[in-house]
Amino acid sequence: MNNVIIIGCGFAGLEAAFMLRELGYKDGLTVVNRSEDMVFTPSLIWIPPRRRTLEELSIKLKPVLSFKNINFICGEVASIDAKNSTVALVNGRSLDYDYLIIALGWQSKRSHIKGNEKILFPCDVPDVLKLTEAIGKMENGSITFAIEGERPGPGAEFLGWIDVYLRERGIRDRFTLNLVDEKHKLLVHLGRQACEILTANFKERRINLYLGKNLVAAKSDIAILEGGIEIPSDLICAIGKVEAPKPLQKLDFSEADGFIPVNNDLTSKAYNNIYVAGDAASFGIKKVPKVAPLAIEQAQIAAINLISSLGVGRKRFFDVSSALANVKILSDFGGIAALAQGNKTLQCNTAIGMLKVLIERRYLSMHRAGRVARHVA
Numbered sequence: 001m002n003n004v005i006i007i008g009c010g011f012a013g014l015e016a017a018f019m020l021r022e023l024g025y026k027d028g029l030t031v032v033n034r035s036e037d038m039v040f041t042p043s044l045i046w047i048p049p050r051r052r053t054l055e056e057l058s059i060k061l062k063p064v065l066s067f068k069n070i071n072f073i074c075g076e077v078a079s080i081d082a083k084n085s086t087v088a089l090v091n092g093r094s095l096d097y098d099y100l101i102i103a104l105g106w107q108s109k110r111s112h113i114k115g116n117e118k119i120l121f122p123c124d125v126p127d128v129l130k131l132t133e134a135i136g137k138m139e140n141g142s143i144t145f146a147i148e149g150e151r152p153g154p155g156a157e158f159l160g161w162i163d164v165y166l167r168e169r170g171i172r173d174r175f176t177l178n179l180v181d182e183k184h185k186l187l188v189h190l191g192r193q194a195c196e197i198l199t200a201n202f203k204e205r206r207i208n209l210y211l212g213k214n215l216v217a218a219k220s221d222i223a224i225l226e227g228g229i230e231i232p233s234d235l236i237c238a239i240g241k242v243e244a245p246k247p248l249q250k251l252d253f254s255e256a257d258g259f260i261p262v263n264n265d266l267t268s269k270a271y272n273n274i275y276v277a278g279d280a281a282s283f284g285i286k287k288v289p290k291v292a293p294l295a296i297e298q299a300q301i302a303a304i305n306l307i308s309s310l311g312v313g314r315k316r317f318f319d320v321s322s323a324l325a326n327v328k329i330l331s332d333f334g335g336i337a338a339l340a341q342g343n344k345t346l347q348c349n350t351a352i353g354m355l356k357v358l359i360e361r362r363y364l365s366m367h368r369a370g371r372v373a374r375h376v377a
């Protein structure tokens with residue numbers, strides 16, 4: 001009897017688990033995740049403005065997995081011993097596997113900013129809750145969001161929605177809002193047209209823009225940018241630079257930032273009984289965007305190939321060039337939204353924001369009912 005372990009149960013882990021059962025895999029299947037819930041992270045931007053609660057964005061894992069006869073362990077992975085095919089949990093438990101699917105995702109990189117303990121990184125769930133509490137209590141002041149790295153979009157989304165929230169509370173004129181954009185990351189992310197519309201929109205909403213600058217340090221009440229520019233800030237948030245979770249950073253077959261090099265069948269380059277799907281995977285110099293639809297696609301391909309290695313069905317390959325050209329990014333800045341593909345703007349208007357709501361509802365209702373997303377096959 002084979003024993004498959006999936007570590008991490010976000011977009012990739014949940015999809016891989018469902019897909020293995022959908023493909024008829026009947027042997028041992030265990031999913032390990034550090035929390036009881038899968039969280040629909042693209043909608044975290046709506047928690048600070050009170051459009052969503054964390055509960056509304058969560059899927060309780062135990063019931064959906066046990067319904068499919070999948071064993072669920074709520075626990076934190078401490079390390080992977082690939083040579084001996086075991087995974088160690090922080091509570092001391094050790095799990096053996098024949099096949100491992102790594103779907104641990106990513107975490108915000110913090111160490112490159114001096115004084116980072118004074119900064120919130122709201123792409124990480126605990127920090128989005130701290131941000132929500134903080135802006136709920138603030139009656140005035142200055143809020144600075146710095147965007148950088150691979151995942152800049154949510155920074156402008158969070159700030160745009162905080163602007164909406166403060167207007168709804170009738171206290172917007174008591175606040176200064178600042179957006180620091182390292183090397184015009186938004187331009188690359190949204191395409192030129194949407195970037196120009198968004199820049200004009202933010203200026204109209206009196207959101208100060210510091211373009212082409214990095215946040216390098218935080219002191220109490222001051223955000224310090226490259227070149228020594230200081231922005232008085234009661235609250236500083238940073239978004240965008242990512243690294244792999246700790247257990248992956250310690251592996252001798254991961255890259256410097258912890259992401260794991262994979263072949264295009266999604267096996268790790270070092271071990272053919274280890275598959276990697278979602279943000280934890282690295283495709284080398286081809287910087288495949290770390291986004292939910294690609295995490296789902298990779299998870300489905302990993303499941304298909306794992307089954308294929310057991311002698312059932314043909315292998316599938318992840319097409320990096322097609323992913324780079326076709327992946328669409330939909331961002332909602334509160335009042336205005338943008339859809340981009342391959343660094344080009346497709347649409348930038350108010351209406352397209354509704355699509356983000358529909359995608360969230362569809363994903364959550366399907367997966368709460370134990371159904372996989374549309375198949376890659």
Ligand SMILES: Cc1cc2nc3c(=O)[nH]c(=O)nc-3n(C[C@H](O)[C@H](O)[C@H](O)COP(=O)(O)OP(=O)(O)OC[C@H]3O[C@@H](n4cnc5c(N)ncnc54)[C@H](O)[C@@H]3O)c2cc1C
Pocket residue numbers: 007008009010011012013032033034035037038039041042043044045075076077078103104105106122123124154245246247277278279280290291292293295329330331
């Ligand atoms: C604010 C925000 C907005 C975003 N907006 C979009 C968007 O509009 N469109 C889009 O496509 N993508 C968006 N993304 C990116 C998208 O959320 C990720 O690409 C996606 O979550 C990657 O899926 P994953 O399964 O690889 O990782 P995740 O979904 O992060 O899942 C990883 C799982 O592993 C668990 N885990 C981590 N470490 C451990 C450990 N040591 N032990 C046990 N479990 C562990 C985590 O708890 C988590 O459940 C956004 C992300 C954020 C944060």
